[in-house]
């Protein structure tokens with residue numbers, strides 16, 4: 001999965017430190033990120049690549065996190081693709097990058113970029129927010145309001161019935177791979193209750209014997225995903241929630257296509273069922 005980057009380590013401890021020329025940075029323009037693309041590889045820029053054209057770029061950059069001993073910063077300077085060799089490409093590219101640590105750097109950086117951009121003003125009184133020097137927090141001096149990056153809990157559910165797995169496809173999604181039941185936890189609800197409610201809403205089925213598998217941070221949607229296997233309880237007729245799903249089918253283990261994509265919890269869970277790697 002994308003967050004599994006061993007032997008590298010992702011260090012998200014907040015630090016109030018100034019950038020050095022050799023440090024790397026992320027620059028976003030809408031849903032695009034500044035990179036240099038090699039053959040199946042993304043390169044992120046370092047400040048030293050931009051010293052000539054943007055000598056003060058590092059002075060206002062915001063520290064984000066580190067992977068091993070490489071620190072990553074965020075800049076809101078725009079138009080950096082004027083420097084030869086660098087271009088803004090879609091952040092969808094993070095999903096196809098083969099080296100997970102590069103995907104993780106880009107996707108978490110993009111998540112933090114959205115958070116900083118969306119909280120430039122206090123949501124209580126409307127004044128401009130300030131950056132805390134001690135932690136990853138924005139605060140409002142006049143009214144004292146504080147805000148931290150928001151992470152929403154979400155469940156992924158693999159509904160199974162003996163050798164069959166319930167596979168779905170989302171409506172209106174650009175990629176047409178199989179998916180599992182998924183949904184956000186509502187206020188006042190446990191993850192187990194979310195599992196039962198989402199399965200009922202999306203395919204009209206009841207489930208039992210929930211088995212927690214693994215979790216995954218999913219920066220693309222500001223979520224933490226909790227993956228569950230759940231056994232069908234009773235009637236197997238699927239009633240599709242047609243405004244969310246275009247397909248919901250029972251697929252026999254031997255007919256499930258192998259998962260080539262290794263980035264998401266969903267694909268790992270489908271594959272684990274397919275090869276009987278999970279004991280249910």
Ligand SMILES: [Zn+2]
Pocket residue numbers: 122123124125126127140141142143144145
């Ligand atoms: Zn305020």
